[in-house]
Amino acid sequence: MRHFLTLADFTKEELLEMIALAQKIKAQTKQRKFVPYMEHQTLGMIFEKSSTRTRVSFETGIYQLGGIGLFLSSNDIQLGRGEPMKDTARVISRMVDMVMIRTFEHSKLEEFAKYSKVPVINGLTDDYHPVQLMTDFLTMLEFGKENPIVAYVGDGNNMTHSWLMLAAIMGFELRVATPKGYECDPAIVAQAEKLAAQNGGKLIFGNDPKEAVKGVDVVTTDTWISMGQEDEKETKLKAFDGYIVDEAMMNLAKEDAIFLHCLPAYRGYEVSEEVFEKHSEVIFTEAENRLHAQKGIMVWLDSHRND
Template sequence: MELNTKEIDYQQQLRGRDFLTLADYSKDELIYLLELADYLKKQQKAGKLEQPLKGKTLGMIFEKSSTRTRVSFEVGIYQLGGTGLFLSTNDIQIGRGEPVADTAQVLSGYLDGIMIRTYSQSVVEELAAKASIPVINGLTDTYHPCQVLADLQTIRETKGSLRGVKLAYIGDGNNMAHSLMLGGATMGMEIHIAAPEGYQPDAGITETAKSIAKYHGGKVNITEEPEVAVQQADVIYTDVWASMGQENEQKIRERAFAGFQVNKGLYSLARKDAVFMHCLPAHRGEEVTAEIIDGKQSVIYQQSENRLHAQKALMAALMG
């Protein structure tokens, strides 16, 4: 891959950085990552694998189980020429009470990067503070930045650009809502979140996203009315009503989200060419009907595949 001066500047700027939340990255930095993801995807489709991470090793700490995160990172680091090491918290000492600081410094002596998928954002932040190698947030209860990086790539592919695109997120104001607000705001999008009372996004994160949106010419709006959020939307997005660790709240949440299902009636209020997105796994018949998620407007498998390409770009930029 031949680089121009601007690309070299971004490589130097991003090398060694952590990826904890999208709020830490500028618009130009995200655009660079998205363009790199597009390039790596194009190369792979052409049977040409770029391998800038030969001899590098990524440690992947999983406190929360996963399909897409594990497979995309493990395949991604392999395709980049490196090695992925799966580290379940059942198998390493952090799961038995070893201080996060000790784990961070020990792993820094063995690895070239760490991806962690866990519950608490504070654990990721402490790991990053004590490690001397890049730390990537694979998911916490607060943020899911890797998913949204792939989502932004998918929206660019389907809509041609990001600026001015209206995305309506219907459902729980969770980690997905938080990262969609931050990433979308940075790219000048309109992000409308429809969630019932008591399940709306964190107020502090919402204010941060609104401030970012104002600077970049975007918009962030929170409502309790799905019908308002989806009016003339270009993208409709939803997530499960009860995330991992909230299974005991399932029945309560089903009642709270009863009017928030993405179905044909709600979808009819969006633009005719609106695409449907879901971070998966999905519960058909709950947050979305089968005719929507399995319909021609759905791009869920395209966005799932883009986890691989977006995360390859991220690893190449931070660990390269």
């Protein structure tokens, strides 16, 4: 049985298998052919962090695959009243066929997976957001960026960490520009650099966003104030001065470069209104692809239960 906790859990070939499944299922969905790959199966969806895209995409996705999703807020189950994560895992995994968790500490996800009898998917933790990066990779392929040079501009957060893993495993160049004091976790960087050395990836780190963006195929960013960091807003706004992806910054990238954002986007902060609207077709295709990428992941995991 396999869990989907970070991209580092998989080989390049395995991730490409999931992407191929996502492409196949997306094409079928567009033709209104809903193949019941997971007929009568139940996906338990545990949310300790609220979400728009994660809930809608997983709940719709399992339904289109022939199953059903159960929305389980921490306010509605015993986990929210202090039941140990390992006990919650041992109970829920005896009643459902797969579990998706969106939570805070990555260690909580790992503990759940350790005690689970069914595959567990990381819907987001403070350290990683791997389903979003599978989505972004699918989107880059759809817009002709098969072997891209990517620039990430912004906070060294869970999105950045997952971009590091994707670039390292897939073997492309990633340039990360973060303000001083907001760099990526050194332990995660070390793991990514080891993977990059094995797979031909190139990871570049710096504090100059304009330098990072020069000549790239893809520019991406994330909100500067993540969920739970609202009290840091004023401090971060000062630290991130000059990091907005605006027209001047995008003009440093290749002429046909695309802009990605995992949403929600805060115009005037990490991205300008002009850049967002100019690239809105890419961004909202990216948002839709959460649905398709996650279906590919779920079907792949279901087919590898006995590994």
